[in-house]
Amino acid sequence: MxxxxxxxxxxxxxxxxxxxxxxxxxxxxxxxxxxxxxxxxxxxxxxxxxxxxxxxxxxxxxxxxxxxxxxxxxxxxxxxxxxxxxxxxxxxxxxxxxxxxxxxxxxxxxxxxxxxxxxxxxxxxxxxxxxxxxxxxxxxxxxxxxxxxxxxxxxxxxxxxxxxxxxxxxxxxxxxxxxxxxxxxxxxxxxxxxxxxxxxxxxxxxxxxxxxxxxxxxxxxxxxxxxxxxxxxxxxxxxxxxxxxxxxxxxxxxxxxxxxxxxxxxxxxxxxxxxxxxxxxxxxxxxxxxxxxxxxxxxxxxxxxxQRWLDEVIGYVEGDMKIDDPLTVRLAEHPLIELINRVQMEAAGADISSTALFHNGSPGLPNQVTMRDIVANYIYPNSLMVIEISGDDMRRALERSASYFSLDHEERPVVNPKFIYPKPQHYNYDMWEGISYCIDLTKAEGSRVVSLTHQGEEVKSDRMYQVVMNNYRAGGGGDYFMFKGRKVLKEIQTDMSELLARHFKKHGKVEAAVNHNWTIWYPGK
CATH class of the missing domain: 3.60.21.10 (Metallo-dependent phosphatases)
Structure with missing residues (x-):
């Protein structure tokens, strides 16, 4: 049968x-x-x-x-x-x-x-x-x-x-x-x-x-x-x-x-x-x-x-914080990334921060900002952690992020296939605030960070630094193993989407600005 x-x-x-x-x-x-x-x-x-x-x-x-x-x-x-x-x-x-x-x-x-x-x-x-x-x-x-x-x-x-x-x-x-x-x-x-x-x-x-x-x-x-x-x-x-x-x-x-x-x-x-x-x-x-x-x-x-929650107007952007090309955001500072890092630093009381552009569909923020705009960009229920890392940890983390890029046959920057297949991992490329650094894409992976300073001084391998980042990254997520098990100094349990909303409600109007603390160098730039 x-x-x-x-x-x-x-x-x-x-x-x-x-x-x-x-x-x-x-x-x-x-x-x-x-x-x-x-x-x-x-x-x-x-x-x-x-x-x-x-x-x-x-x-x-x-x-x-x-x-x-x-x-x-x-x-x-x-x-x-x-x-x-x-x-x-x-x-x-x-x-x-x-x-x-x-x-x-x-x-x-x-x-x-x-x-x-x-x-x-x-x-x-x-x-x-x-x-x-x-x-x-x-x-x-x-x-x-x-x-x-x-x-x-x-x-x-x-x-x-x-x-x-x-x-x-x-x-x-x-x-x-x-x-x-x-x-x-x-x-x-x-x-x-x-x-x-x-x-x-x-x-x-x-x-x-x-x-x-x-x-x-x-x-x-x-x-x-x-x-x-x-x-x-x-x-x-x-x-x-x-x-x-x-x-x-x-x-x-x-x-x-x-x-x-x-x-x-x-x-x-x-x-x-x-x-x-x-x-x-x-x-x-x-x-x-x-x-x-x-x-x-x-x-x-x-x-x-x-829908009612998403349509709530929480503040305004002065200037341009929209995103047209996600690759461009990752190659040069963008006001949205600057804002997220600044909010993280403000919430945690830390002077160094890192974050990512989590997905390629992020539209950025319009001039009138609603909760819908926040969650369209910050899609995960992340909270924040302040961890203590060494200068060597910081450099290795930046090298991990620098491996996000490859150069094509015309020496133009493209996304490394390892960050696309078998699953897109754009959220595993971080951009930092509170430090100054330069990444040279002509160098071999693992040796692309050609300068790294904090408060005007070279970052020392054995010196300890306090950095705020989301809980996923602080636990070593995304193969950032240099962070796993590091001393946790503070946890901020409020979700980042809520912290961003509070920032707008507190300030009313936020300026779209960058401070040019990092550079990605590649031929033709």
Missing amino acids: KEKLIILETSDIHGAILPIQYGTNSRTDVGLAKLSSYIKELQQTDEHVLLIDNGDFLQGTPLAANYVRSNQEEAHPMVKAMNHLSYDAAILGNHEFNYGLGVLERAARDADFPFLSCNIVNEEEEPFLGCPYIIKEFANGMKAAVLGVSTHYIPNWEKPDHISGLKFLDAVESVKKWVEYIHRHEQPDVMVVSYHGGFEVNLSNGEWIERKEKGENQAYRICTEVDGIDILLTGHQHRRMAETVNGVTVVQPGFSGESIGQVTLELAKGDGRYIIESATPHLIDAKTLKTDQDLIKLVEREERDT
Whole structure:
């Protein structure tokens, strides 16, 4: 007897329910409400459907941020939407921890489905939230197991108090242990692993695309070192993939609901159990789908409150703080970066600061500034930390940032492919205030910082300096390992978007200005 099982995967939705771009309120072809129509259609026409979210769903849009800021009496809007769609399970992604354990645990209580992760454990090494896997048994007796696993690199990014009491075990070793356990004790017909992580190698040629010892992404090792896996759902890298790797069917559906991953299994029953005869992976593009108006109505009140918050006028810019070309912003000082660094220094009482232009869609700030303009530029729920670093740490950090650039065949600066593939990492290039420095792009990586001074004196390798930066960077995020474990002098718990808003409300009008404390040199400049 032939049977069909459809496995649907969303991943890295990042709070995107509605098909809009909040910075401009323009319509887009992304979001869970676009995918919802397809999910419902399959659920209504085929009883053998397994619906899994692969993580990073609680954070990422103003809708999600406004819920945490002002309205935690009801369920998180993403949880409401996922309950509405009858998700079978969701995996814990790294961004689930951004708002702290209280918000995450509340979301887990409100969800009609379990949050899974076999390698995030408490101090007794029991799975956090109690769920490493689920077994779904269908009316015909077919059994599918879904094991959740998260990138164990989370402690390199997250605030320590947001993951207090938790351990993050190696993903590959944890999958080996639990897949063996599930096969022995549950005997499923289909073994699905849903991993909030991506691939550490280029699948076209097998070359490593990150350091072997890093461990942020381990999907290739899972496919090649763990026996007994039929399907591997992946994410985290925001890539779009539908592949077969070492006999394991793999999908990854991008981010923000731009597509949904699907694996269609054909099974036949024999010897008392179902055997997989074929597994076909593919992606369904949100552009081809209708918007589910019922899902939009479900979060209508939360969206209305969010829009009111975003439209609040908080101050004015005198001069030009808009962004036309993000590469230009990173090659020469821009008033927006200067402003962010100045606000960080003001909030922390520090005289050195670093920050990034977080994404290439940053529009800068218009003359009349609303909260919408702030969150369009500062997209993460970062708070600030003042850490003590050596002059050597500072120089190595600047060299890390300087590696963001390459020179093309005409010796013009372009973005180093390492910061684009497999996942864009524009947020890992920092610009500093409170020091003066020059970077020469004609030099080899690691020796591009040709001058570095603080208060008119050369920065000394063994001297200690106090620097304010966001919590992600202070923890070593973005491979800024020189900051990890450094002495923390102060923490400012208020989100940077709120600190920027307060700055405008306090001063009313902010001048668009730069002080030219750093230079990027390249031929032809």
